[in-house]
Amino acid sequence: MVVHNLKCVVIGDSGVGKSSLLTRFVKGEFRGTGGTRSTISAAFLERQVDLGDGVSVKLEIWDTAGQERFRSLNTPMYYRGAAGAVLVYDACNAESWRNVPGWYSQLRMMGERDCQVALCASKLDLALEGRRVVDPKDARAFVDSQRIPVFQETSAKTGDNVEDLFVGLARAMVQAGAAAKSNLGKPNKVKLEMPPARSSSCC
DSSP states (O other): OOEEEEEEEEETTSSSSSHHHHHHHHHOOOOOTTSOOSSSEEEEEEEEEEETTTEEEEEEEEEHHHHHHHHHHHHHTTTTOEEEEEEEEEEEEHHHHHHHHHHHHHHHSSTTTOEEEEEEEEEEHHHHIIIISSOOOHHHHHHHHHOOOOEEEEOTOOOHHHHHHHHHHHHHHHHHHHHHHHEEEEEEEOOOOOOOOOOOOOO
């Protein structure tokens, strides 16, 4: 069994359900409204997932604060060394969706070059009750335009797609790491140009 230890950060606006999402993924629990407190700075959790074929990933997950006054504390310290990031917005909150490009830009500026991203629409249970305000077509268009490898609509309450979200990201992180290693030691291709032939003259 090959076990990869990889760091992952969870980012997005305050109130989108980042902590509830992680509690569901790591502990299999949902604490409901008021069951979680707003994260100050960041919280740390771990869980190992099996990807099959003898490969497993131990995810070291940092749950970052979404409040504007804590955002400066999150960067660049919590982004540093992260192989993956879950960018969360609330499917029933238009403002959280409008802020997605800003979070994504900050991650790309402050985070690692090869950091893999999963876009997550939270509160799918409420969206299916008719409270959706963010069209998933818009999310898929953003994912396609930025070449984001994973997109899932999730519910921390029911557990829908939570496992698939993190397993998909873990797989993308491992594949990106393998691709980076395969390029190590390869010589750069250099275009060789022959000097122009000198003309010879006879005296």
